[in-house]
Amino acid sequence: MENENNNKDRRNFLKLGIFTTATVAAVGTGLSKVFSENNPPQASGKKVKVMTADGKLVEVDSAHLKCCSSPPVSNEEARKGIEGKKFVMVIDLAKCDGCATCTVSCQKMHHTPPEREWIKVFKMQDSEKTAPYFFPKPCYHCDNPPCTKVCPVNATFKRQDGIVLIDNTRCIGCRFCMAACPYSTRFFNWDKPEESAEVASMPYSPEQSFPRKMGTVEKCDFCPHMLREGKLPDCVANCAMNAIYMGDANEDAVTSSSGETVQLSKLLEDNAGFRYMEELGTEPRVYYLPPKNRRYPKPEMHNEKQSEKKGHDMMNMKM
């Protein structure tokens, strides 16, 4: 008798469980509909034969074919990284004149909104008496990355080639990585991204960070899709001052926009290279050369202070 009661209870409990699961699933499907941006195109009825990456011949509808110059690597491959490489960047603060061409060319390449600067040029002055200088800041692709540590779903990860990437098909938008990054390097897609139809229809890869998805994080990715082709990232290639070098620490060589390749260790040694905020222990993969012997006007710090003050006044009013 008691046994029977127990069974009945268990059945009821199971029913409740199934009901709950069904509800959660229904809500989940509804939500994913709200969030799905890329609807598959209508079938045209015309079939074409194509070869897949693993060598199989398949027939697909021609409307489902997408044209792109270099097909992105698989998600799995993008998470692994390029074998045998350890990418590294060097930024020569003595050469940087703050023109922000790096920022602009990066924005163009990654189709970013105007206020989103993956590589941002700061005007810095460490103290009142010390010299001001320009300070371009990309993602540091740290070897002890505070951001990837805190990610709850492995959406941001460190690759074997040193690059830290984000998979926007995995990101849940908790923004813990943004809170954890001490360099304010990460950006969030607060609303539906404004992208041209062409960009929006491109296949996504974590290596190229677009098309964007609402509610996910993005940042400087060191342009692995360029590096795979042996090309320099656009910020490096377009720097008129030759101030940014990109290369491979394993080869001990870095290259700047002029095409000049120099020995990394010698460059750092001769110029007393350093990393920003070494004391945080994040082990950045971006090195700086100190801003000495500059041959361009130093940044004007006055304006910046004004605007900062204005911002604070506004804040005061609102509080």
Added chain:
Amino acid sequence: MHTTHHQSDLNPEEQKQEREEMRSVVLRPLRHTGTIGKIWIGFLVVVFLFGCYAYTVQLREGLKVTALRDYASWGLYISNFVFFVAISLVGALISSVLRLTNFEWHRPLTRIAEIIAVSGILFAGLIIVVDMGRPDRILYLFNHGRIQSPIVWDVIVVSTYLVTSVLFLYFPLLPAIALCRDTLTDCPKWQRWMYKFMAMGWEGNKRQWKIMKRSVAILSVLVIPLAISIHTVTAWLFATTLRPGWDSTNFGPYFVAGAFQAGTACVIIGMFVFRKAYNLKKYITEVHFNNMGKLLVFLCVVYAYFNVNEYLIPAYKMRGAEAKLLNDLFTGPTSPIYWSVQFFGMAIPAVVLLFRRARKPLPITIIALFVVVGAWFKRYLIVTPILLHPYLPIQNAPLSWTMYFPSWVEMAIVGASLAGVLLIITVFSKFFPIISIWETLEGEGIDLEEMDNRKK
């Protein structure tokens, strides 16, 4: 667990009378809801529904509809999350710590504390989902979860604490549910079914009492480490980062101390409202307010101690990046909130409550309101100003990125979450007795277990 309550002087007949009187007083709010009660519930429902509407706007348009931007990327939602986790700790304090340390006066307060805990932790879980950019991917936390992430720790401890708190609320409630099942026979059919289902065949026999009391005893021990871990892990969401202002080894105990202080103030307000609205003067007495007042003084002082460690010691050093934040809090644009919270939410209550007259029901409730409001703003101060003072200066950013003032969507949703907590507490108190009859009478030396079994 052996309790050390004194034996009642009343004879069995008087004890029975005492029990019947308490039952009728405690069940009265379940039978009848006044106009004010109906207006209150209606108000909460409206606020809650408006917040739900605001959330649909956010789902459609994205988090752009909030005032959150790339610098202040956490704001009202996260501060509210921390606040809810904080108040939910009080369940463990009142029902468990005071119980295990034999403070007999906690007895009529356990259920108020526990329902605050349950609704607080439930809405903490909900509000964190509201903060997510991709709530549709919530299941990734399970199938792609990384145990190294403090968020996953939080998911584990918050859900465990929710289940434990529900059980901790439910088990001691069993005799009361059975009482409702047996006496509230004129209520709607679904409600009778609910009581019948939830009472799980409780008839008050010796075996049932024994199982229930043992389970409660086990839970009351279990819930303490759980409560401490939920808020410690919540503190670690911040302390595991390198941000000046969060990068603090003090954060875990600092959060736990603040949580006990805020939660205790919440219970005081609950006591006052239920005592007044449900006419429970006989059971929630001035002695309870007096004792809760003393407890609150103690907790304010402990919290002040952690605040000294958290703010004044770094201020002594004024280390580079942290100095910018501290200057903002002490003398900058954020200072009015900072000093109001520290004085009205902590220092002044601690001093005023030293006086017996301030521990009378009305004054202490007003003071507790200040403590709760202060606690809420304190959570905001812990979250957002830190994000607005990063290591690298904020330059060439749109003005809206350099400051944070919540949008209507955020305020509506947070308002809804607060209304939701109050709604759960109110509705609960309309279906179940808000004070535990057997625990309260046991404190007076009347053993309901014995009485239940004597009649057979």
